[in-house]
Amino acid sequence: MTDESIPVLFRGSRLKRRGGLWGECLAEFLGTFVLISFGDGVVAMAVAALPGSGRTQGPTTFFLGTGDWLLITWGWAFAVVFGVYIAGGVSGAHLNPAITLAFAIRRKFAWVKVLPYMASQLIGAFAGAALVLLVYISAINAFDTASKGAKVNGHTLASFSIFATFPAPYFNGNMWWPLIDQIVGTMFLVLIVVAVIDLRNTAVQSNLGPLIIGFAVAAIGISFGANAGYAINPARDLGPRLLAWIAGWGNLAVPGDGTWFSAYMWVPILGPLIGGIIGVLVYDLFIGDVLHARQLRALADGGGHAAERQEPVDARPPGPDTPERASR
Known part of the structure; x- marks a missing residue:
């Protein structure tokens, strides 16, 4: 469909403003909204809706096997794919502050x-979580009412997991291991993202980049997810966490207190930001610089020593000045 065949909703100065940063922010909002709507939505399905609708062994029965975890990991993968496809052509679909920070440091993204x-x-993450709460409030309330054990304002830790993350009990309240987990998971995420978009490398063709990044999120969830819920995205955790706090989950959400953990909310914020920086630096050290050196060598072989004065190659694909692809 051509541009001429699609009528615009706004005209004049209002339309013109959408062609710059304002339009990119709208795309980031909508892409992240879609990401969280499907991502938190699949957790709501697994935790509350399937048990409450009689599709499991009981109204509070979930996570009986690895198949339940696969439902969540692939649900989040699809969420990433759709969010990136929706926003990618406008903003580059970062959808993740860790991606944005890493690209500002190493990919010429404007500070x-x-x-x-x-x-x-x-x-966008807050709004997506609010939509999930609106759609699943009856299932969540039924689940919490039927559940036994500790509750905060009538809500359980299990229902809180629909919105935000917390560490596994085997860490015994130690925050350093979950922090390392978040750093490692986000490092792999950004490492894969920059590899996928690097046209000097084996770049993904036919606009399949978002699908491959969705696979990456699934792989991280399958391989590292149980430690701390694989937030790997500060907005993905903080936005829904604030929504849960407002909606009544109290200190489970902010500051993130539970039976075996306390003040946890900083971990899925700081860990991904650190991991994203490490991921892009690792890629550039081991792969990016090698590809650049090979380009310089090829230029020198074909054009003499003057090639050594070439500017560094920009690995970004054509398009807007934020052409990177994003993630969970």
């Missing part, structure tokens, strides 16, 4: 856009 992007991602 002036970092905070607006992050704010848009956070608001």
Whole structure:
């Protein structure tokens, strides 16, 4: 369909403003909204809706096997794919403050856009979680009512897991191991993202990049997810966490207190930001610089020593000035 065949909703100055940073922020908001709507939605299905609708052994029965975990990991993978396809052509679909920060440091993403992007991602995540709560409030309330054990304002830790993350009991409240888990998971995420979009490498063709990044999120969830819920995205955790706090989950959400953990909310914020930086640096050290050196060698072989004065090659694909692809 051509541009001429699609009528615009706004005209004049209002339309013109959408062609710049404002339009990119709208895309980040919508992409993250879709990401969280499907991502938190699949957790709501597994935890509350399937048990409450009589599709499991009981109204509070879930996670009896690895198949239940696969439902969640692939649900989040699809969420990433659709979010990136929706926003990618406008903003590059970062959908993740860790991606935005890493690209500002190593991929020439404008620093002036970092905070607006992050704010848009956070608001989009909050709105997506609010939609999930609206759709599944009856299932969540039924699940919490039927559940035994400790509750906060009538809500359980299990229903809180629909929205945000917490560490596994075997860490015994130690925050350092979950922090390392978040750093490692996000490192792999960003490492794969920058590899997928690097046209000097074996770049993904036919606009399949979002699908491959969705596979990456599934792989991280399958391989590292149980330790701390694989947030690997500060907005993905903080936005829904704030929604859960407002909606009545109390200190389970903010500051993140549970039976075996306390003040946990900083871990899925700081860990991914650190991991994203490490991921892009690792890629550039082991792969990016090698590809660049080979390009310089090829230029030198074909054009003499003057090639050594070439500017560094920009690995970003053509398009808007934020063409990177994003993640969970």
